[in-house]
Amino acid sequence: MIITNAKYTQWQGTNSSVKATIDGVEMLVPLDTSNRHYAEILKQVADGDITIAEAD
Amino acid sequence: MSTIGSNSEDLILNADGGSSTIKLKINGTEKASVSSAGAFTSTTIDATKLTGNLPAISAANLTAIPAANITGTLPAISGASLTGVNAVNGGRKNMIINGGMRINQRGAGSLTINSGSLQYPCDRFAARGVSSAGVFTIEKVTDSPAGFTNSLKATVTTADSSLSGTESYRIVQHIEGNNSYYLNWGSSDNQTATLSFKVKSSLTGTFGGVVQNGDYNRFVPFTYTISSANTWEDKTVTITGDTTGTYQTDTALAVRLNWSLGAAQLGTAGTYSGSALNGATGQTQVISTNGATWQVTGVQLELGSVATDFEYRSYGEELALCERYYEVITGGIGMGIVKSSTAADCSFQPKVNKRAAPTITLAGTLYANDGSAQQGASLSSTGGTQDGLIVVIAFSSLNVGRACMFYTSGLDGRLIADSEL
Numbered sequence: 001m002i003i004t005n006a007k008y009t010q011w012q013g014t015n016s017s018v019k020a021t022i023d024g025v026e027m028l029v030p031l032d033t034s035n036r037h038y039a040e041i042l043k044q045v046a047d048g049d050i051t052i053a054e055a056d
Numbered sequence: 057m058s059t060i061g062s063n064s065e066d067l068i069l070n071a072d073g074g075s076s077t078i079k080l081k082i083n084g085t086e087k088a089s090v091s092s093a094g095a096f097t098s099t100t101i102d103a104t105k106l107t108g109n110l111p112a113i114s115a116a117n118l119t120a121i122p123a124a125n126i127t128g129t130l131p132a133i134s135g136a137s138l139t140g141v142n143a144v145n146g147g148r149k150n151m152i153i154n155g156g157m158r159i160n161q162r163g164a165g166s167l168t169i170n171s172g173s174l175q176y177p178c179d180r181f182a183a184r185g186v187s188s189a190g191v192f193t194i195e196k197v198t199d200s201p202a203g204f205t206n207s208l209k210a211t212v213t214t215a216d217s218s219l220s221g222t223e224s225y226r227i228v229q230h231i232e233g234n235n236s237y238y239l240n241w242g243s244s245d246n247q248t249a250t251l252s253f254k255v256k257s258s259l260t261g262t263f264g265g266v267v268q269n270g271d272y273n274r275f276v277p278f279t280y281t282i283s284s285a286n287t288w289e290d291k292t293v294t295i296t297g298d299t300t301g302t303y304q305t306d307t308a309l310a311v312r313l314n315w316s317l318g319a320a321q322l323g324t325a326g327t328y329s330g331s332a333l334n335g336a337t338g339q340t341q342v343i344s345t346n347g348a349t350w351q352v353t354g355v356q357l358e359l360g361s362v363a364t365d366f367e368y369r370s371y372g373e374e375l376a377l378c379e380r381y382y383e384v385i386t387g388g389i390g391m392g393i394v395k396s397s398t399a400a401d402c403s404f405q406p407k408v409n410k411r412a413a414p415t416i417t418l419a420g421t422l423y424a425n426d427g428s429a430q431q432g433a434s435l436s437s438t439g440g441t442q443d444g445l446i447v448v449i450a451f452s453s454l455n456v457g458r459a460c461m462f463y464t465s466g467l468d469g470r471l472i473a474d475s476e477l
Binding site (some may be wrong): 002009010011012016017019025026027028029030031032034035036037038053055 | 173183307316401411412413414415417418434435436437438439440441442445446447448474475476477
């Protein structure tokens with residue numbers, strides 16, 4: 001997956017998802033390690049390939 | 057000619073003695089006899105002379121009857137009397153979802169596969185190419201064998217004839233642990249599974265695939281043979297269960313079932329490996345032939361060593377099974393509340409509970425109506441579980457505190473919940 005523009009979003013004042021462009025499509029990815037997109041985001045963060053910006 | 061005969065009276069051939077036998081010989085060779093116990097034995101009995109009912113003969117004495125000689129309709133036999141017959145798996149036996157390739161929620165047409173990203177030509181089946189050297193297209197087509205309406209068709213558009221490293225081109229279905237836990241793979245109670253499918257290719261020869269665990273550290277290749285080009289053929293592969301390794305038994309990815317169109321990492325069919333394998337030794341590298349085609353449908357993976365008939369499910373059942381992993385929502389999306397002039401919370405309840413909290417994507421135009429209709433802008437945030445979500449959607453000018461309805465106009469707008477493995 002090609003992941004860009006990863007940024008945390010919040011609901012009820014806490015981080016609840018990552019908004020990112022994945023393979024050219026903007027997606028809201030929940031913070032659930034069973035979600036394949038979130039698992040890949042975590043992997044690419046761990047590999048140093050991407051970072052997740054803090055929520056506004 | 058000599059005749060032993062009688063006229064209007066019995067003719068008796070008598071052989072006295074405790075074990076004496078009456079023998080009939082021709083040219084010195086015995087052809088028939090009657091033993092002292094009364095048993096008649098003959099080297100040949102003319103079938104045309106056997107008329108009327110045969111005496112009851114113990115089945116124990118009926119041996120070596122060629123199966124080809126058993127024709128016609130068998131009599132009704134009590135199931136209690138059928139022993140030693142391989143059980144026919146009943147109920148939900150097929151671990152593969154959408155094996156007939158009918159469901160295509162994404163509406164994908166012909167997809168170009170030139171990267172490692174999974175692309176879905178129909179629900180639950182994905183294609184990927186871990187290299188950009190070779191390219192193939194994949195699409196759901198109507199060309200299919202009897203009993204099916206669709207198949208997946210791969211066509212090589214750029215050949216890769218020098219496969220190396222981790223290069224791999226394949227069609228795959230990922231199987232959830234909840235749907236395959238009873239295989240008991242990764243234990244001493246490992247069960248045998250049988251894969252059956254219908255395949256057609258412009259090429260002939262030995263083809264390959266590989267079964268991989270979700271953790272991608274257990275691999276067992278398999279092979280099958282295509283004998284005739286451009287002809288649908290039935291294939292069966294028996295998969296002996298793995299005794300080691302980890303195979304997930306919950307919502308996680310347990311098994312990757314791959315058909316290889318080309319790979320550099322090849323292994324011996326039927327032999328498990330802890331090193332990455334993406335195909336079988338000796339397999340035809342479909343990706344190496346520009347214009348080559350390969351099609352598949354009627355895919356079934358079931359417990360046991362016997363390939364039984366394909367499990368046909370109703371369209372509604374199959375769609376619901378697919379929606380556990382990917383759901384497209386159009387029309388009424390949900391109800392919610394306006395929390396600011398530029399954002400509203402939408403309560404979204406999927407039709408089918410998801411495998412995991414889904415990724416949310418918005419395609420096309422979404423509308424909100426808090427008394428007046430407004431066109432949506434974009435997704436802002438989401439929170440929730442696999443059972444239900446709150447999606448925050450940005451709008452330009454809303455009335456704070458009002459209830460709000462979210463909807464699409466026809467099929468133009470779509471909210472997509474993706475929980476694929």
